[in-house]
Amino acid sequence: MHIAHYASLSLVLLGVTADGLRAQTPADRLVVERLHVPAMPTHMDQADLLAEVQAGRGADAFLRAFLHGDALFDTAFNELDGVGANVGTGMRFTRMPRADLIAPGQWARHFPPRATGPNAQSCIACHAAPVPDGGGPVTANAVRDPRRAGVAGQMIQRNTPHLFGMGAVQLLAEEMTMALHAQREQLRANVMQSRRSASVALVAKGVSFGTLRGDYTPTSNSVVFRTSFVTGVDGDLVVRPFQWKGSVATVRDFNRGACHNEIGMQAVELVGHGVDGDGDRVVNELSVGDLTAMTMYVAAQPRPxxxxxxxxxxxxxxxxxxxxxxxxxxxxxxxxxxxxxxxxxxxxxxxxxxxxxxxxxxxxxxxxxxxxxxxxxxxxxxxxxxxxxxxxxxxxxxxxxxxxxxxxxxxxxxxxxxxxxxxxxxxxxxxxxxxxxxxxxxxxxxxxxxxxxxxxxxxxxxxxxxxxxxxxxxxxxxxxxxxxxxxxxxxxxxxxxxxxxxxxxxxxxxxxxxxxxxx
Ligand code: HEC
Ligand code: HEC
Missing domain, CATH: 1.10.760 (Cytochrome Bc1 Complex; Chain D, domain 2)
Structure with missing residues (x-):
């Protein structure tokens, strides 16, 4: 009780309110609302896309999603859209991860936890060189603090890659995963039949991923897989083709994270309907349809x-x-x-x-x-x-x-x-x-x-x-x-x-x- 009281007291002394950005009172917000409009005029309705696909107009649904995704990718979102986040003193964006901001609603307590940023107002601010949807210069590097230590020497930075051909990359990963999973199931069947441990050399599209061992366990009459000699892929044998370290499986998942981490636009599928996870007083910043649209846009980028x-x-x-x-x-x-x-x-x-x-x-x-x-x-x-x-x-x-x-x-x-x-x-x-x-x-x-x-x-x-x-x-x-x-x-x-x-x-x-x- 006492501790909580002191905490809120010190926040007041610092001029930080727990419910939003210091620089703006709700009255200021009304001024902005009167004088400006959101940069995103409409949200895409996923139910409309579904209806179109079910009515046999899949090509129209794709093109509409692509065009909407294109617009979202290029839009410099503003306060009314809910771009950025409460970085603690009203600054909204930060290139430096701020593990120090621990008051309610501030950087370190954003929901979900931030990995970086918010760094920019739009996707195109970084993915722009030498053509739209390309890579980025070092000024577009993203800085992350995986340990949330607030120590500069433990921060990492990543350069912005291009987004061409992303759909093909995901599909290759899907087919490789199917092959690896089929090899695992074959091993399971062999071990169950022979009731003896065995190994299989994992190979997908000519790429070797080491050896998977299956140990027969008589007590439960089942197979336990050993992945110590599996290389270059996670133990679940799901090929994750995105992020420099290969830790993300799908375009949608990456985009959802980028919307939150890079530009502070939170999708309802990430935080929930009506939830303000980043303390900027805007909810429902991106709809499920918006995320589908961005996914189609990125997946349908031309090949190099x-x-x-x-x-x-x-x-x-x-x-x-x-x-x-x-x-x-x-x-x-x-x-x-x-x-x-x-x-x-x-x-x-x-x-x-x-x-x-x-x-x-x-x-x-x-x-x-x-x-x-x-x-x-x-x-x-x-x-x-x-x-x-x-x-x-x-x-x-x-x-x-x-x-x-x-x-x-x-x-x-x-x-x-x-x-x-x-x-x-x-x-x-x-x-x-x-x-x-x-x-x-x-x-x-x-x-x-x-x-x-x-x-x-x-x-x-x-x-x-x-x-x-x-x-x-x-x-x-x-x-x-x-x-x-x-x-x-x-x-x-x-x-x-x-x-x-x-x-x-x-x-x-x-x-x-x-x-x-x-x-
Ligand atoms: C501050 C610059 C910046 C902004 C803004 C930005 N990105 Fe990125 N993007 C990056 C960086 C850096 C990476 C590589 C991240 C990593 O691997 O650690 C990346 C990677 C990606 C990837 C994965 C590419 C791959 O081959 O692994 C996708 C997809 C992507 N971004 C989409 C988006 C979308 C959509 C937006 C807008 C919501 C966006 N990015 C905004 C810097 C940015
Ligand atoms: C053992 C696998 C492996 C071999 C062999 C290999 N590379 Fe790479 N290459 C990588 C990886 C992994 C990266 C990313 C490293 C990083 O970002 O720190 C990379 C990155 C690169 C890049 C930078 C690409 C970019 O967009 O940043 C170039 C250029 C490159 N390799 C060229 C070559 C050339 C030329 C050879 C042969 C002399 C070669 N590589 C051999 C794995 C390999």
Missing amino acids: VTTLEMSQLGLGAGVSFQQVIRVQNGEALFRQVGCTDCHKPSMELDAAIFREPSAHPSYRDTIFPAGQSPAAESVRADAPVAFDLTADQPQNRFVVNGRVVNLGALKRSSTGKAVVSLYGDLKRHRMGAGLAESVDETGSGADTFLTENLWGVGSTAPYLHDGRATTIAEAILWHGGEALASRDAFRALTELQQRDMIDFLNSLVLVKGGVPFGG
Whole structure:
């Protein structure tokens, strides 16, 4: 009783009110409301999307969601939308995690707990280089304090990656997870049949994830799985392809977190209907439909392209014959020195339809973080908003010789499968002490990172998880740990060979443009 009393007393002395931002009284808020409007005029209604899908107008639902998501991504939200948070003294945004602000409703007690920020008014404030939805400069780095210690030396920072081709990345992860789960079930069946312990080498899309052991337990007549020799993926064998450390499985989950952490826009599925988790006096900042829309927008971002394919289509700056030879030689060397052990040039999808919610249970919410049932919120796996990754991306449709070429869509292989040229393996690797962070944020090792997909790498300096590498050569030379041998092999190349390899990497680029949708 006494302690609580003192606490509120000291807050009053500091001029901090427990219910909101100091700088603004409710009366001030009314002034703002009279003079301004929210930056977001409407919310997307998930029930409308569902009705459209159920009425057989899935293509319309997708396009409407995409356009709304595009608008949300670009909007600089304002006070009336509930952007930012109560950072304690009314500052609303902070680039520095504030573990010191512990009064009710302040940074450290936000619901859910903050990981960073709020850092910006819009998504596009960071994901903008060199084209919209691209990466970010070091000024757009996100600073996090995983231990909530408020100690600068224990904070980590991350560079902003590009968001191209995200839908394809999630689908690859889904199919790899299905393969790994099938191998686990096969092992279970074998062990149960033989009643003897056994092991299986886990492999998905040509990527090895170590060995899973299944021990037969006679007392319960069941199998206990041992994951100590499983590598590069969590013990549940769910491939999580997002975040530098590979800790997030779905675009929706990432976006939901980014809305809260980066821009202080809280989704009702994160905090609940009518709940003000970030102390800014606004509730219901983003609807379930808004999150679906942002998910479709990010998932349907065009794939990165190459300067060679642009040149072949007569688009872009054009590439000389000599340059083509150098790039091709550089790609051969990239394989030769073992970069492709991790940066696998391409993987194929068995099915190229992105669905939100996903058909795969590990890639959709069983229950939303705030406790709602997705189905009750009209998010239904039997009627998802969907699009075809080989055809439907609305952006990067270019007119070539009077014909529309959809450069945003995935190509198909000779066998008709969608090809994802990601130059990655969606697997985590130990990268050596030089790249280790001061804090092991996700428990997978301080020096462990997901292989960064190199598609688009020619457009996304600076490089590496914290943006320390201003050039591609530096990024390569920082490789250690599992990548030591290939780093040394790169060092051992002649200068001309090294130049060719960098030319090759610089040929993997991001473009954004083309004709308006439907053109
Ligand atoms: C302050 C800059 C900043 C803002 C604003 C920002 N992001 Fe990001 N974004 C980042 C950083 C940094 C990462 C990498 C985070 C990590 O891996 O630790 C990232 C990663 C992502 C990823 C995962 C990409 C991948 O390949 O792993 C998605 C998706 C994403 N952001 C979406 C959004 C959306 C949607 C918004 C707006 C709600 C947004 N971001 C706002 C900086 C930002
Ligand atoms: C053992 C796996 C592995 C091998 C082998 C490997 N890499 Fe990487 N690469 C990674 C990981 C993991 C990262 C992300 C590291 C980080 O951010 O700290 C990365 C990052 C990069 C980046 C920076 C990308 C960006 O957007 O920031 C470049 C460029 C790169 N690698 C090129 C190469 C080249 C060239 C080779 C061969 C000489 C190579 N890599 C070999 C795993 C590997």
